[in-house]
Amino acid sequence: MPESATALFWAFTRIALQGFGGVVAIVQRELVDNRGWLTDQEFTEEWAVAQIMPGPNVVNLAMILGGRYFGWRGAVAGVLGMVCVPTLVVLALAVSFANLVDYPITKDIMRGVSAVSAGLIGGTALRMLSGLRAHALGLKTCLLIAATTLVAVGWLRLPLVMVLVPLALVGFGLTYRVYRREPKP
Amino acid sequence: MMDDPILWQMWDVFWHLFMLSLVAIGGAITVAPDIQRYLVFETGWLTPMQFNNSIALAQMAPGPNLMFIPLLGWQVALNAPAVNALGEASPWLVWVIAVLSAFSALLAIVLPSSLLTYHLASWAHARRSHIGIRAFKAGLTPIVIALLAAAAWLIAQGIPTPNGLWPQVALTTIAAVVVWRTRLHLLWLIAGGALAGALGWV
Numbered sequence: 020m021p022e023s024a025t026a027l028f029w030a031f032t033r034i035a036l037q038g039f040g041g042v043v044a045i046v047q048r049e050l051v052d053n054r055g056w057l058t059d060q061e062f063t064e065e066w067a068v069a070q071i072m073p074g075p076n077v078v079n080l081a082m083i084l085g086g087r088y089f090g091w092r093g094a095v096a097g098v099l100g101m102v103c104v105p106t107l108v109v110l111a112l113a114v115s116f117a118n119l120v121d122y123p124i125t126k127d128i129m130r131g132v133s134a135v136s137a138g139l140i141g142g143t144a145l146r147m148l149s150g151l152r153a154h155a156l157g158l159k160t161c162l163l164i165a166a167t168t169l170v171a172v173g174w175l176r177l178p179l180v181m182v183l184v185p186l187a188l189v190g191f192g193l194t195y196r197v198y199r200r201e202p203k204p
Numbered sequence: 205m206m207d208d209p210i211l212w213q214m215w216d217v218f219w220h221l222f223m224l225s226l227v228a229i230g231g232a233i234t235v236a237p238d239i240q241r242y243l244v245f246e247t248g249w250l251t252p253m254q255f256n257n258s259i260a261l262a263q264m265a266p267g268p269n270l271m272f273i274p275l276l277g278w279q280v281a282l283n284a285p286a287v288n289a290l291g292e293a294s295p296w297l298v299w300v301i302a303v304l305s306a307f308s309a310l311l312a313i314v315l316p317s318s319l320l321t322y323h324l325a326s327w328a329h330a331r332r333s334h335i336g337i338r339a340f341k342a343g344l345t346p347i348v349i350a351l352l353a354a355a356a357w358l359i360a361q362g363i364p365t366p367n368g369l370w371p372q373v374a375l376t377t378i379a380a381v382v383v384w385r386t387r388l389h390l391l392w393l394i395a396g397g398a399l400a401g402a403l404g405w406v
Contacts, residue, residue, distance in 0.1 A: 035266060035267045035268060036266045036267070037266065037390065037391055037394075038266055038267060038268065039263075039264075039265075039266055039394050040263065040269065040359070042267070042268050042269075043352070044383050044390055045390055048383075048387075048389075048390055052387055063345055063348075063349075064341045064342070064345065066348060067341055067344040067345050067347075067348045068321075068324075068325055068328065068341065068344075069321070070230075070348045070351060070352075071229065071344060071348065072229070072317065072320065072321040072324065072325075073225065073226050073227060073228050073229045073316075073317040073320065073321075074225060074228055074231075074232075074313075074314065074316075074317025074318060074320075074321060075228070075231045075232050075268050075269070075270045075313075075314070075317075076230075076231055076268075077268045078268055078270070078314060078318065079317070079318070079321045082318050082321060082322055082325075083321065083322070083325040086322055086325060086326060087329060091322070094318070094322050098314060098318055101267070101268055102267070102268065102270070102310060102314060104267075105265065105266055105267025105268070105271055106267075106271065106274045106306060106307065106310055108265050108266060108267065109261065109262055109265040109267065109271045109274065109275055110274065110275070110278055110303065110306055112261060112264065112265050113258075113261060113275055113278060113279075116261075117257075117261075119261065119264065120257050120260045120261055120264075124402060125264070127401040127402055127404060128398045128401040128402050129260075129263065129264060129401065130363055130364065130366075130372075130401045130406055131375065131396075131397035131398050131399065131400040131401025131402070131405075131406050132264075132394055132397045132398050132401065133263075133359060133362075133363045133397075134360065134363055134372045134375040134376045134379070134397055134400075134401075134406055135375060135376070135379045135393050135394055135396065135397030136359065136379075136394075136397075137356045137357075137359040137360035137363070137376045137379070138356070138375065138376040138377065138378065138379025138380040138382075138383065138393070139379055139380075139383055139390065139393065140352055140353075140355050140356040140359065141352070141353060141356035141357075141360075141376065141379075141380040141383075142379060142380035142381065142382065142383025142384040143352055143383055143384075144349050144350075144352035144353040144356065145380060145383075145384040146383065146384045147345070147348075147349045147352070148349055149384075150345075151345065151346060151349070154342065154345065154346070155342060156342075156343075156346075161345075161346040162346070164346040164347060164350075165346040165347070165349055165350040165353075166350070167350075168346070168347050168350035168351060168354070169350040169353055169354055169357075172350070172351060172354040173353070173354035173357045173358060179229055179230050179234070179351075180229065183229070183347070186347050187340075187343065187344055187347060189343075190343030190344055190345075190346060190347055191339055191340050191343035191344070192343070193343065194338075194339040194340075194342045194343035195335065195336065195339035195343070197339075198335050198338060198339050199335065
């Protein structure tokens with residue numbers, strides 16, 4: 020647990036400044052592995068909420084966690100940490116290297132960085148996938164739901180809302196049924 | 205105040221992004237096409253080139269993927285004729301206005317969704333032992349994991365492959381396995397990717 024809202028601000032600033040696409044991987048590494056503020060499972064569940072809500076996912080996550088620790092002050096600190104310094108950096112970049120995007124070497128570098136950030140996001144998904152073994156629905160059902168989502172969004176490119184609403188209802192309904200039969204944990 | 209064109213324009217941009225914030229499920233980048241329609245085609249406040257460059261430059265900068273938003277606000281202010289006219293008399297005022305415009309755009313895209321998420325998350329957290337809330341969060345996890353995988357897939361697909369597909373697949377796979385299985389500092393991966401790109405391996 021962070022010691023103050025200020026500490027939270029700097030933690031998220033540090034995280035944001037390390038992220039070049041795939042900030043979610045950095046958040047998990049920093050908060051779960053390095054600082055121990057959350058367990059893997061807690062991270063996955065908070066991420067679920069952060070991702071389905073409108074707005075930038077990692078900013079939502081910073082806000083939810085900040086709010087959890089220090090109420091609205093923590094939420095503000097989390098969001099500001101995620102966006103303030105990076106905004107100054109990007110503006111500085113625009114002032115000093117406005118034609119950076121025109122150099123061929125920049126495109127080469129960006130290709131490499133993008134390939135890595137795709138891997139960062141995919142790796143985070145794999146890491147969360149291992150956590151599904153403990154899921155109430157069992158691994159098989161979870162994988163079936165996940166595969167359906169993946170095909171609908173990644174391959175058929177259906178609009179997110181059209182995919183999210185029905186699948187979230189199915190996921191919720193099935194899990195609810197299992198929980199209701201179980202004795203309270 | 206409102207007949208001052210730059211303030212009026214800033215307010216217009218603010219309001220437009222403010223509304224989009226609430227429908228930006230999956231991040232600010234999902235509403236980029238609509239922002240482009242508004243700022244480039246409808247109002248002409250940005251050239252298509254400036255819009256694309258802002259997105260490209262933001263991708264090179266650290267931070268969450270909404271960093272193109274302040275950049276757009278910044279560019280809109282610099283383009284405004286009223287601001288340009290100021291440039292002669294007081295160049296520093298131009299920078300002040302541009303920075304204000306950048307943060308105003310940022311605030312607009314972050315504030316509404318954040319308020320909504322904050323209240324909903326607090327509400328859910330207060331009832332976290334409730335069976336319905338637990339089932340909702342747990343029921344979502346397979347879906348959001350797949351959404352992450354889909355995002356990775358879409359990013360990977362969007363990268364040009366002048367040096368062949370396999371080097372790039374290899375780089376992405378290595379990055380994924382390192383995140384999944386090791387505790388290596390992730391900046392090494394990003395540096396490695398940049399190097400691989402610069403050397404023409406991918």
